[in-house]
Each structure stands twice: as structure tokens, then as C-alpha cells.
Amino acid sequence: MIICVGVVVEHVNRNDREIVALVMLAHGMVHTYELSIPIFVAIWLNGYATIDLGLTAIPVTTASLGVMVGLGFALFGLGALPGGVLVDRIGSKRLIVACLLGMAGSFVLLAAAPNLVVVALALIVWGAAASVYHPAGLRLISTGVEERGTGFAYHGIAGNLGIGFGPFLTALLLLFFDWHLVAGVLAIPALLAAVLATRADFEEQAAVAAADGGTGDDAAAVDADADDKAGTGVSSFGEFVSQSKHLFAGGFALVFALVMFSGLYYRGVTTFLPDLLGNVIGIEPVPISSLLPAALVPGSAAAAPTLDVELYVYAGLLTIGVFGQYVGGKLTDRIRTERGLIAGFGALAVVAVAFLPVASLGVGPLLAICALLGFFLFMVQPFYQATVAEYTPAGLRGLSYGFTYLGVFGVGALGGAIAGFVLAVADSTALFTVLAGFAAAAALLGVTLLRRRPTLA
Template sequence: MVFSGRINRTISGVRHLPGLHTIIPVGDVLADVNRNDRSIVALVMLAHGMVHTYELSIPIFVALWLHEYTVIDLGLTSIPVTTASLGLMVGLGFALFGLGALPGGVLVDRVGSKRLIVGCLLGMAGSFVLLAAAPNLVVVALALVLWGAAASVYHPAGLRLISTGVEARGTGFAYHGIAGNLGIGFGPFLTALLLLFFDWHVVAGVLAVPALVAAAFATRADFEEQAAVAAADGGDERGEHDETTGDKAGTGVSSLGEFVSQSKHLFAGGFALVFALVMFSGLYYRGVTTFLPDLLGSVIGIEPVPISSVLPAALVPGSDSATATPTLDVELYVYAGLLTIGVLGQYVGGKLTDRIRTERGLVVGFGALALVAVAFLPIASLGVGPLLAICALLGFFLFMVQPFYQATVAEYTPAGLRGLSYGFTYLGVFGVGALGGAIAGYVLAVADSTALFTVLAGFAAAATLLGVTLLRRRPTPA
């Protein structure tokens, strides 16, 4: 068990984040978790953090590409670089991030989670190496497509691994989410900080290193992927009892016909409602996060801060030249900090999945998100303090619902099709959910921010109603 001991060091690092140890007693929580669970949780924490570090670092580069390049040279023709053309180019990678989850889910049921996670990490590292060497935007686009394809397999692989291998499933989902939020919060911060001192090509190359190291660790991980299924009542190494249909799990799909039949099997039960719910969750998530930095800047009204005011002159890039001193866009760092609050939401949500019915948690979480959307602008207009408070609530509930719907998927699907079910789930969250950014942009273009938050409240309200429907349909455990 080469890798099992590393969870203690990983958790120790989380425990010593400033102020975090007072709200997340990490060491105490995992004290009674078995070795197989620790090994799996260590691997998925590492990989999940990497995925979201890269996901949220890409938008930081976009601003630089807009100023550095004027055309996208396609050989026979060229396209002017605009927000629209660059957005479409970057969108190809993000689209694959969501669309690739479904074939990734099919594949993970056939080859297992560990192989796909290792491949994901190597693919993401390779994509950023290619990005670092990119001489033009065509190669940049190829690098982003490679990243999207590689990253897309992670969620079905990682979540399947937790659902079938970790006996303390709620704790596994909680720490998995915490690692993702650390990547979401610190990825953009680290990228922006490095760009103060280095060219973006160098920064992209530096960012490739952590994924290579994580892939090396992953290859040495030693655990049983089906341990929780084998230990469960009514389960065995091939699958577990399907609580919603009464059937035994299958062992994946091996043909198009089987894919169609197994998909019909999934959507014949409660999973259809779960899928609809996660689509609304994805629309809310992408809709609010896409434009939140701009909204923060316009509401707070903080001007860029010169680097010279926060760093010694010797450390300020360009301080000895005639070039303008770099500035900090404060709203970006505030945004990163607010996203990091999701760590607490992920932890609380994950722990509660072991204590209450997941459908009830979904109703509470999405109901809170609807209220936050309605109250956001009125409270934000009261000043910086109230704005930060409402953003903290947004970050908390936005990520608290994730462990609940991840655990709900596990409860409404057979273990042998868990990869396929998580593939559909993240097709809904990141694939269909990607439309949330486009919807938000359109609403802001034709109306205003009040209309945007009204639409977001509608998404959350729809998810709440679906959660109520699930809660009423599912029999109460004896």
C-alpha cells in the first residue's frame, strides 16, 4: 500500500490552511476510515484538484491571448481574434470536458477507474506542455481540445471509484469535493500570481508539472476498486442491488446495442429525474460563475492595485524600466477566495449525505440557492461587507449540493453501470450546463443583472421541485 500513507500528509496540508482547521477537523474525521478508503480518497483528491486547477486557469490565459494575437491563421484563411472567435475556440475544449464524460463513463465500467485517472493526469499534463510550446492560436486550440478530452474522463472515473470502493462514501465525496474546490480557488490565484513574473508560455509549462507528479503517484496507488460493493449487503464484486428497480447491477456495456438498452434501463427509473436535476444545477453553476468576476468588479468598484504597493520594489516586475508597473485586478482574487469557501460547503454536504436522505439535502440546498439568487443584488447593494456575506452563502450552497447529487446518483443506479451513470451526470452538469454561460451572457446583453439572477433563481427552483418529487417518490427506509 505505497500510496495509503500519503492521505495523512495530504489531509495535514488541508488542516493547516489558515483558519480551516477550526471548521474542518480533518484528522479526526478520517481516524476510523480503513486503509483502502484512504488510498482511494488520496488519489481522487489529487486528481480532482488537478482537473479544476487547469479548468479555472484557462480563462486567465484568455485575456492575454486577446492582446497578444490579432488573427487565427488557418492556412487558407484567417479569422480575426475577437472575444467571439476566441470564446468559440476555448469553448471547444470546455465542450469536450462535458461531452466526453459520457464515453468516459462507458469506458470506465470496462477498464476500471485507476487506468482512466492515470490517463487523465498524463493527458492534462501533455496538453499544457503543448500549450507551453504553442507558436500560434491553432496549436493553442489543439492543446485545449486535448485538455478537454483528457479531463472529461475524470468525473465518471473518480466518482465511480468512490461509490464502489469507499465504504465511508459520504466522507469520500466530501474530501473529493474539498480538493476540487481547492483547485477551483487556488488554480486561478496561482496562475495570476505566476503571470506577474513569467511569460504565459513558461507558466503553462510550470503548471504541467503537478499533473505529471500526480500521475506518477497514481500509478503506484494500491487499492480494491470494488471493496465497498463487495462489503455491502446484497452486493458482490460484480455489482450491487439496484434500490430503485430491484435488479442486480451489470458490468458495463460492450456494444452500441447494449449501451442503448442499459441507458434505457437507467432512465426508466428515478435516474431520469436526477439527470434533469443535475442539468439545472449545471446551468446555475456555469451561469453564475461565468460573469461573477465582472459583477463583483462593477458592484464593489475596486480599482486595480499597483503591485508596488504590496511588494518590495526589488520584487516588482518592470520596476527598473520605463514600462508601467503591473497591477492586481482585486476582483479576480476576491472571486478566487469566494470560490474557496466552497470547501466548507463540500465538506458539510458530504458529511450530511451519511446522516440524512440525499433528496432532502437537495431540496434544502437548491432552495437556498434560489433564495440567494433573489437576494443577491439587494444585499450586495448595501456595501462591501454584505456583498461578501451573500457571496459566501452563494459559494457555500453552490458546492454543498454537489456531494448530495453525486451520492443520489449512486443510490439510483446499479453499481455495474455506475460509470455510465456518472458519465450521463457530468454530460448534464458540464455539457448541457455549459449553456448556462451563453444564457447568462444573452440575458445580460438584452436585459440586466436583475434579470440574470431571476433566471438563475428559476434554475434553482426547478431543481428544488425535482428534489421534492424524488423525496416523495422514494420509499422511506425501514
């Protein structure tokens, strides 16, 4: 991943190159850990019978695990708001380094977890540490990178490389090692990334003069005092309340509602997708002995591990998102972001409705519908990231991205719990119907933004 970072940012200016390289590295790490967690969920479902809380024990089901994992994912979003406030005060680099160190520590704790209660604690630590990244990284791109759309595109590509690489590496290691050991090994990349991040050298506000965000459609909704604070953010609780009211007085309120539905769809579809691919659609494990020469098979042929194909289909689906991120990021510089949101979420609604019927037709249709899901699931992200920049001033960019990822990953964390509950009381068809509703609601909000935009200028 580090080599890829160096290659794709070679042609931009030095400051842009330093910033883009840092955010690509950190973004890849964040999503490496985030999307490795559902791989472990499939193991915890089969490996534990109860969650022992001391005074009582809760049976392990999709619903209970959905809530448990949702605690960490909720903090991933809830912490984005204080992270956004903090980044406007102290800058992005320090928070990004802290994020990487915290994520490494959380996976060390996960490796040592003797039961699911400690697993939940480790996920909470991960969520708190990872939560500061998106407001820090996206604020850095929006104020420091002159080619902002391209910066968002490369940032998204790196995230999707991590999204695909994390599940793939986790599934590969789990073929041969216990999940505790795998969690410990996964802590190492974040430690190395933190060391590299401390060496980055750049100007965080280099692009503010060229693209200060103050001419966006909601500039009138934020008073002149906010513009005077470009790069300084809010300094008191009263000012936080005041500036938050200004943000939500205009179109940003609609953007916030849209990203909440995006988060519900994202978390709802990814949390249990590995389990759905294996159990509902019926992908059978493949013995390693059938793929390797006998001399390379670990142990006896009868005791050799099996390849859980659904985990690699899941990883491949997420990796396809690289193309979605790139296309979405490039298009933000060419078309109205609202139009991109409408098209992307409309496509996600159609994919949700079609997913199970198409997947049941065979391997080819299954791979095709998974590819479409992966592409559109991540294509919408650069569009809403760029939309936030258009509807907010540079001085409150960290705060606005904090609210954005409060919606995406904080409120969105309910998507995992909702998915687990729906699977527990109904079936996968009901789940994908609910997901289609989330996407349709986001598309309608995009239509509303497009219609209202001329009146917001």
C-alpha cells in the same frame, strides 16, 4: 495539496485510504485546470481582437469567447459518457492516470499556442482528457470505499482546494510572467500527480458487498442481469442502449435533468465571474508598489504590475466551497439527499437574485455574498453524487456517473455560452436572473424526486 491528502485520510482503513488519497489528488488536479481557464479568459478578452479562422475572422467578445471556451468544457462533459462505459470495463486507475497525462499535455499545447484557434484546440484536448475523471473517480468511491459519504466529502474538499488553488496560483504567476509561460508551468503538477497515481494499490470493488447499490430506489428499474455484471459494465452497443433505457426508466431520469440545470448554473456563473467582479461591480486594480517595500517592487514603481483584486476574490469564493463540500458530504449520511438538493438549489436561486444588489453595497457585503455563492455552489455536489449512487446499481455505476457528468459538464457547458450571449445582448442583471431560473428548476426537480421516492422503492 499532497500533504493535505495524507492528513485527512489517515483514520480510515488502508484500502479506503489508498482510494481516497488517489481521487483527492486527481480531483484537485482536474479542477485546478478547469477553474484556471476563466482567469485566462479575462486576459484573452483584452489581449486579442479577433479569432482568425482563415477564411474569416470573428471579433473577440464575451459571446465568441464563451462559445470557444465552451467547446473544451463541452467535451469535459460529453466525454464523461464514453468514459463511464469504459471505466466499468477496464477499471478506474488506468483512466485516472490517462486523464492526468492528457491534462498536462493540453497545457503544454496551450503554452505553445500562437493564436486563439490553437488555444481552442488545447482546451478541447483538456476537455477530452479531463472528461474521464468523474465517472472513474466517483465509481471508485462508490464501489471501493466503505464510508462512502465521507469519501465523497473528502473527494469534494480536494476538488475545491484545486478550484481555489488553480485560480490563485494562475493569478499570482500572471503578475510577473506572460500567460503562455504560466500555462507551461501549470502542466508540471499533473505530470507529477500521474507518477504518484501509478503507485497507488487498492481493491476497486472492496465495498460492493457492504453497499452494492442494488437496494436503492431504482433497483426494480434495472433487471437482474445488471446485478450480475457488477464491476463489468456493458460489453456491446446493444447492451449500452438496453441498460441506458433501464437507467432512465425510473428516478434517474429526474436526477439527470436536475444535474443538467446544476451544470448550467455552475458554468454560467464561473465562466465570466472574474470579469464581472472587475468591470461590473468595479473592483479597481491595486499597484504592487503600494503593497511591497520599494526594494521588492519589480522594475520601476511606474512600470510595476498591478494586483487584479477581483481574481483573488474569485479564487477565495471558490475556496469557500471546501466547507460547502465537507458539509454536503457529511449531511448525505444523515439526511435524505433529495432534501439537501432542495435546500441547496433553493439557496442558490436566492443568492443569484441577491448577488448584484448586495455586492453593490460595499466590500463587506460583496465578500459575504461571494462566500454564500461559493458555499452553496459546491454544497449541492455531494448530494447529487450520492443521489446517483442511491438510484443506480453498482454494476452500472460508471455508466450512471458518465451520464451524470454528461449532464453536469456536457449540457452544462452551454451555461458559459448562454452567459456570454446574455452579457453581450443584455446585462449582468439579466444573467443572474437566468441563473436563478436554473437553480429554481433544479430545486423543483428535487421536490419531485422527494415526492415520488416512496413509489419508486
